[in-house]
Amino acid sequence: MSENKKPLILGIESSCDETSAAILRGFDVLSHIVYSQIIHRQYGGVVPELASREHEKAIIRVCQEAFDDAEIKVGDIDAIAVTYGPGLMGALLVGLNFAKGLALALGKPLIGVNHIEGHLYAPFLEFPDLKAPYLCLLVSGGHTMLIDVQGFRKFTILGQTLDDAAGESFDKTARLLKLGYPGGPLIDKISRNGNPKAVHFPRALLHKDSLDMSFSGLKTAVLNYIRQNPPGDDQAVADIAASFQAAVIDTLVEKVRRAARFTGLKSMVLAGGVAANSQLRAKMENLATELKIDLFYPPLAYCTDNAAMIAAAGVLYYEKNCFSPLNLTAVPNLKLSSADV
Secondary structure, three states: OOHHHOOEEEEEEOOOOEEEEEEEEOOEEEEEEEEEOHHHHHHOOOOHHHHHHHHHHHHHHHHHHHHHHHOOOHHHOOEEEEEEEOOOHHHHHHHHHHHHHHHHHHOOOEEEEEHHHHHHHHHHHOOOOOOOOEEEEEEOOOOEEEEEEEEOOEEEEEEEEOOOOHHHHHHHHHHHOOOOOOHHHHHHHHHOOOOOOOOOOOOOOOOOOOOOEOOHHHHHHHHHHHHHOOOOOHHHHHHHHHHHHHHHHHHHHHHHHHHHHHHOOOEEEEEOHHHHOHHHHHHHHHHHHHHOOEEEOOOHHHOOOOHHHHHHHHHHHHHOOOOEOOOOOOOOOOOOOOOOO
């Protein structure tokens, strides 16, 4: 496909606490703007009402910056891709309603994107020639699942967390250790100075054939340990963080090993916010070498919530003429399904 025939897609993401807009020509990122809501740090987590208000303040400015950086006019885009779920209802509505209004005003197609599906296609931003089928470990603050991706809108969930998502357990453990928010990057950083074998925390692998996961017991184990052994210095905090992180990563790696052997797939994708974790990347690279399979993961900027991945999904939808009606509504508990949109 020639450069001038590649679709020009505006992506909008506002499912949680990042207001993001990106413009792609095909899978080439022309601009990518992310406004992170630091207001939530003082509360140790995202406050839904505040998130909605911050999105309302930022959405126009963020989109305008995306057009300015891409050096294109608003009317030049071919379609608008926007997250319509899952996520916080108020936050989703800000981005979705803005996208619907813009689509109506410009007479451009609207593409509703499942946020989870956006993560599945994020690696295309770095590896546009990536071909299905592939196994994807999607691990973030809201989701932890293993997905068999057979093609466009063709996927099967092989296993998922039965309670807390891995990223959620990182945030909760960081709160227990009084590290701050968001917890994932902070634990990853401090763990580099800790001993991952200092404390043995449980690895909830369930029965031997299961691909499902559980992290609530691990979170409780950390809580009980801290109550009984309050960390007296920075080294003790680092040791607890490193030991917790090792338990999460060991569980994830073992589940991926089982899934790879079960499916026989030779390509593997690591996606989602926790995919930015340095130790998880290292362990997954070792696993890929062990199993002789190819590993792909997006750049750090496209691991956390971002509009570039939403636009990437939009490119695929546009090429298949899969568009959404203007009465599309936000779905906070939207599930991943091969029949989305």
